[in-house]
Amino acid sequence: MTSTSTPSVTSWQPLTLRLMLAQALVLLVGLVLTLVTVMWFGPSMFVHELAVSGHAEEAAHVGEEILQGAFRTVSFSAVIVGGLPALVIAVLLSFYLYRTIGRSLTAFSSAAEQVASGDYQVQLTSPGLGPEFDTLASSFSDMAARLSAVDTTRRQMLADLAHEMRTPLASINAHVEAIEDGVLEMDEEITRILYSQTGRLERLAGDIRLLAQAEEGLVHLQLVAQYPAEVVAEAVASVQQEAASKDITLITTMSGLDTGPVLLDRERIGQVLGNLLVNALRHTPATGSITVHTDHAPDAVTIAVTDTGDGIAAEHLSHIFDRFYRARAGREAGPGSGLGLSISRALVEAHGGRLQASSAGVDRGASFELLLPRSVRS
Structure with a gap:
């Protein structure tokens, strides 16, 4: 059994410390360059500016060396008085950032160790360091939730x-x-x-x-604009012969004005409708009927498969989409695997849609309503 090493809490400190020292070094170098420029080039530039502005005689009377010395003294004092506090403030701000970034990276390191050990109950809060760190924290929390x-x-x-x-x-x-x-x-x-x-x-x-x-969201959907009426007709046709052999009437109806295409995976939605129709046939007695009603709305299409069969007891209705429901009680008691409705719901939800069941009670039929949005959110 191999073990994977994870960074310790203190392993982040050299990085944040280097960032703080680098920022302080940049400020210090800037201050030194300012001093060198002021002390080396400033005096001669000051005397030259006096001459250009018409004060050459006054400068000559005072003396060029005295003026340059006075300029050096005043400039040095001004740079020191203004620069050192600025450097101290910058160092303090760098230290604050160092502590903040260090705590955030420590939190990420601890969370990574927690996930690596198999504990996925991780929820990182926003470190307050900007949208990039906020996105990283949110993505890490989402990843942990997905793994869980x-x-x-x-x-x-x-x-x-x-x-x-x-x-x-x-x-x-x-x-x-x-x-x-x-x-x-x-x-x-x-x-x-x-x-x-x-x-x-x-x-x-x-x-x-x-x-x-x-x-787990790993089904690759081939999303293509499809006309729901064609998908419904294909699914109904696939069970028409079985329905006729059982003397069950299949009825298709439609409502709504917008009958345009819907973005969906034709094979997967056909599989869902097939599961619902086969399930309805299994629990509808002879001379009964199954109605497939399609309702078109501007933002979604609803397809309802309603039968006049066994119905679903109220205490079982909330569990109808559970895995292997047929093994416990109720509707899916046929020869299938007991996963048909669970698979159907998962496929519909992968489209961003919803699949729900309703029934007035035992022997009063059941209805399965499939809602598909006209556009699938990525």
Whole structure:
């Protein structure tokens, strides 16, 4: 196991100390150059200026050396009286900046050590050193929050995956042991059962991967201006045959004046609508109906999939988008992985939209409303 070294708190001090000393050195060099200029070039320039201004006779009467000496004395005193306090003030301000920057860098160093140790509960406050440091603090806090969300998702996903894998693995093990003990023969029915369970594991792995990517914002969306009516028609057509075989009526309606295109990933939104329609078909009895209503507004498009089927009990409605909800109770009790609605919500939210469910109660149907903004915020 390798360990990564992180900067200690005092490792920032040489940097800030060097900044303070460099600033003080610049001011000191400026003061020295000012003194040299005043003492070396100033006297002759002063005498020359007197001559140019018509006071050459007075200068000659007083004496050039006396004038230059007086100028040196006065200029030196003025530079010292004005320059030294300025240098002291500059050093004090540099020291203040040194302490402020040092504390800020120490906070960043401690936060980095905290994140490196696996503790993502980091919230850096604004150090008050300007927009650049404010942006850095905000970005670091956002990064820590993102890492925390990813870690939470990973832990929960592993727990859910382990839970869901138990049933198909137990079935496979039981059949294999029965075959080894001679209780069962490897016939066509046993083969079908084994393939069914391995297929379930394969679907589960794929759904888990897609859900993790969607929840962590890692799904790459191909955003293209699309007409919602075309996406809806395509999704409805894909389940038309199954609906007809179950004697379920599919109805599409539309409202609103703005029927222009919407920026979306056609494949992903088609997947969402497909999940909602398949879920509605699974829970709608024969002679029932499923209505897909599209409402166009200037800033968003809403697509509602409403069925006349089993409905959702009030106590389960708030959990309908939870992972593996079918394993607990309620609506998704079919052969799927139990992740369809979770994946759908994550994909819609990746578009900057919203997916919500409503139901009047058991045996009173359910409605899933998908809202998509006409433009996706980056």
